[in-house]
Amino acid sequence: MHKPSRILLKKYFDEHNFVASDIESFNSFIENELQKIIEENRVIEPTIIPHNIDEFKIRLDKIWVTKPEITEADGSKRPIFPIEARLRKISYAAPVYIEVSAHINGIQRESFTTQVGSLPIMLKSNFCHLNKLNKDELTLKGEDPDDDGGYFIINGSERVLIDVEDLCANKFLIHKASIGPSKFVGKIFSEFGSFKIPHTMERMKDGMFYLTFTRVKRMPIVMIVKALGLTKDEDIMKFVTGGEQNDMVFVNLLEFVDVKNEEEALDWIAKRIGITQSKEIRVDRMKEIIDRYLLPHLGTKKEDRILKAYNLCKYLKKYVSVVKGDRTTDDKDHYMNKRVKMSGDLLADLFRVNLKVLIGDMLYNFQRIVKRGKFPSIKVVIRDKLLTSRLYSSMATGNWVGGRKGISQRIQRINYLECLSHLQRVVSPLSTTQENFQARELHCTHLGRLCPIETPEGTNIGLRKNLAIMAELSVHSDEEKIINSLKNLGLKTII
Numbered sequence: 001m002h003k004p005s006r007i008l009l010k011k012y013f014d015e016h017n018f019v020a021s022d023i024e025s026f027n028s029f030i031e032n033e034l035q036k037i038i039e040e041n042r043v044i045e046p047t048i049i050p051h052n053i054d055e056f057k058i059r060l061d062k063i064w065v066t067k068p069e070i071t072e073a074d075g076s077k078r079p080i081f082p083i084e085a086r087l088r089k090i091s092y093a094a095p096v097y098i099e100v101s102a103h104i105n106g107i108q109r110e111s112f113t114t115q116v117g118s119l120p121i122m123l124k125s126n127f128c129h130l131n132k133l134n135k136d137e138l139t140l141k142g143e144d145p146d147d148d149g150g151y152f153i154i155n156g157s158e159r160v161l162i163d164v165e166d167l168c169a170n171k172f173l174i175h176k177a178s179i180g181p182s183k184f185v186g187k188i189f190s191e192f193g194s195f196k197i198p199h200t201m202e203r204m205k206d207g208m209f210y211l212t213f214t215r216v217k218r219m220p221i222v223m224i225v226k227a228l229g230l231t232k233d234e235d236i237m238k239f240v241t242g243g244e245q246n247d248m249v250f251v252n253l254l255e256f257v258d259v260k261n262e263e264e265a266l267d268w269i270a271k272r273i274g275i276t277q278s279k280e281i282r283v284d285r286m287k288e289i290i291d292r293y294l295l296p297h298l299g300t301k302k303e304d305r306i307l308k309a310y311n312l313c314k315y316l317k318k319y320v321s322v323v324k325g326d327r328t329t330d331d332k333d334h335y336m337n338k339r340v341k342m343s344g345d346l347l348a349d350l351f352r353v354n355l356k357v358l359i360g361d362m363l364y365n366f367q368r369i370v371k372r373g374k375f376p377s378i379k380v381v382i383r384d385k386l387l388t389s390r391l392y393s394s395m396a397t398g399n400w401v402g403g404r405k406g407i408s409q410r411i412q413r414i415n416y417l418e419c420l421s422h423l424q425r426v427v428s429p430l431s432t433t434q435e436n437f438q439a440r441e442l443h444c445t446h447l448g449r450l451c452p453i454e455t456p457e458g459t460n461i462g463l464r465k466n467l468a469i470m471a472e473l474s475v476h477s478d479e480e481k482i483i484n485s486l487k488n489l490g491l492k493t494i495i
Contacts, residue, residue, distance in 0.1 A: 012470070017124070019150030019423045021473035022163070022343050026122040028475045029344030030065050037352050038063045038098070040193045044359055048367040050375050054105050058362075058378055061099040067129060068094045068121050081129055082153055083142035089156030091392060093118040094127060102378050112379060116358065117387030119351075120395055122343060124149025150343075150423050151411055154395045158411045161343040163426045164404070165465070168339050169196065170297045172315045173330040174322050181205055184329065186319045192296035194352050199295065201319055207251050209316060214293040215273055221316055222252045227265035227290060228309035233257065239313035240320065248320055266290075333438055335445035340426060340473055346400065346407060353401045354390045361386055404429065424467040426450065432459040439463065 017023065044058040070080040070090065085092040095115045102110040121127050128149070130138060135145035151160045167173070169191035177185045186201035190213075200212040201221070210218040225236055233253045240249050259265050263283055270282035277285070291300050295308050321327045330337060341349075365381035394400055398408040406427075412418050430436050440462025442452055454466040467473075483491075 016472075017148050017150075018420055018469075019148045021471075021475075022150045022161075022423070023122060023125050024475055025342035025344030025473070026347070027126045027344075029347050030119075030125075030127060033344065033348045034063050034065070034096075034351070037193075037348065037355060040352070041355060041359060044363065046363050046366050046370070048370050050370055055103075057103040058366075059101045059103060061101060063096065063098045065094050065096050065119055065121075065127055067127055068092050079129060081141050082123055085153045086156055086158070091118070091120055091155055092123070092153035093120045093388075093392075095119075096387075100378055100382070110378060114379060114382055115384050116382060117384050117391065119347075119391065120152040120154060122149065123147075123151055123153070146416075148420070148423065152395060152408075154392060154408075157396075158413070159395060159408050160411050160423055160425075161346050161408055162406065163343075163467075164341040164346065164407065165338055165426050165428050166341060167332065168337050171337065172201075172318060173332065173337060174201075174319060175329050175332065177202075184319065184322055186315060186322075188295075188315070190295045190297045192300070194356070195293075195296050197293055197296060201315060203248075203319070203323060207248065208255065209248075209252055209319070211312070215289065216269065216294075217273070219269055219272065220252065220256065221312060222256050223259065223265050223269055224290075224294070225309045225312050226256070226259055227262055227269055227286070228294075228305040228312070229262055230306065230309035230313070231259075231261055231265075236313060239310060240317050242317075246320065248323065249316075333441070333443045333445075335443065335449060342473060344475070349401050350391065350394055354387055357390065358383075358387045421454065421466055424471075426465045426467060428463040428465075430463055432463060436463070 038060050042060055044060070046056060046058070049056040068080050068085075069077050070084075071077050080090075080092065082092050084090075096117050096119050097113055098116045099111070099113050101108050101112075124130055130141065130143060130149065133141065138145045138147075151158050153159070167189065169189045172186055172188040174184055174186040177183060180202075181204050182202035184203065188199045190197045190199060197213055202210050202212070202218070204210060204218075209221045211221045211224055212218050216224075222236065230236055230239070236253060237243070237246075237249060240246070256265075259268065266283045266286040267279060270286040275282045275285055287302075290305065290308075291302065295311060298304055298308050298311060318327070322329060361383060362378075362381050365383070366376060366378070369376040369381070395408050398406045400407040409422070412422050428439060430439055442462075446452060446465075448468055449471050451466045451468050455461055456464055487493075
């Protein structure tokens, strides 16, 4: 290697860490994602409340994490460093505090800060005691100065969260169907908070376009678009074909030409999915289903319906052009259509599910005491051990939410290179027992992102990969910031 190249590479690794992307992901989780999860579950309303009260609400306001500490047997608290956690076989974790308030008949009565659990802290992250220490200081603290961090210490053992490669959410992808009545199938996984709802678009032999999501099985797309508020056939044709006449779309519009308004469309769909109450109830329930479960990433409010209609027309436009042969199907193995879930994303999934369990437990304890004729303080009904034990359990066993296994693994400290390799591993959620030839193959988009050589032999070949030595992963960016910057560059809103 030429001397300038060697100097450049040395300079790069002096300033960049091998696991910098993972550490950045964890920092982003604590600094931004935790508060977003709290906002998703901000207001909690118990169903059983004391008789003399009209309305009672519990509000979760602010959440923050401090630096790792330990509570000794005598109740005293003090900071803990990783070496002590390893030697004493305890977890390197920091307390999580939350601001909780109680509102009776709209008036705030009780407000306090409480610890809701402990969160394992990634070594060398912004919340770790080792952050920004120099080599001499690290040696004094009993650490290897060349250790990159990027892992956790749970019950004394060093564990790493393996990055998971998955199909991109909120992106409409079309592939050729191997079985079934439809030649092509369009799919989008709409992700919003704890929801991840698959939507499927098909064209049956009768020439009709159908959409499937949650309870709504194979429903004509034209009816769903009309139920969302885009009722004029002329407008639907304009958004799908750009104003040109298209026989495929025309046949679909002709079939439901009699339906003139939203309510008729909602009622028609409600009857088809088996809602049997009176018309008003049918329409209301259908509105609720459409708001909550149809493309929730675009919004879950009434005013977001028209935006969903425009997007469905956009997806249909893409599907029609694939059926006509004007454009090709999407390549699922192209890295543009993939996302890598790092430590921060995986912990966000875990925390979101377990916070819901904590809220459920809190409601149960509150309502149980109310049934006895008492009115408890919220401080009494929060069990901080519940969240901690559930987080530790997943981190210690590797069993994650959604039935995934092997997400958390014990670091292999055979040698330094083996350890680095383990910290940069990327796994695919596909089954190792099935063939999946295309998923296992080396794709041209892996260049510079994934190592083309390092993969095991046997059933895991091509499914367990490693990041390239200089690969960097960007953390999920704020959509509003991007849209605002595009608007400043001259992007116009069509609605």
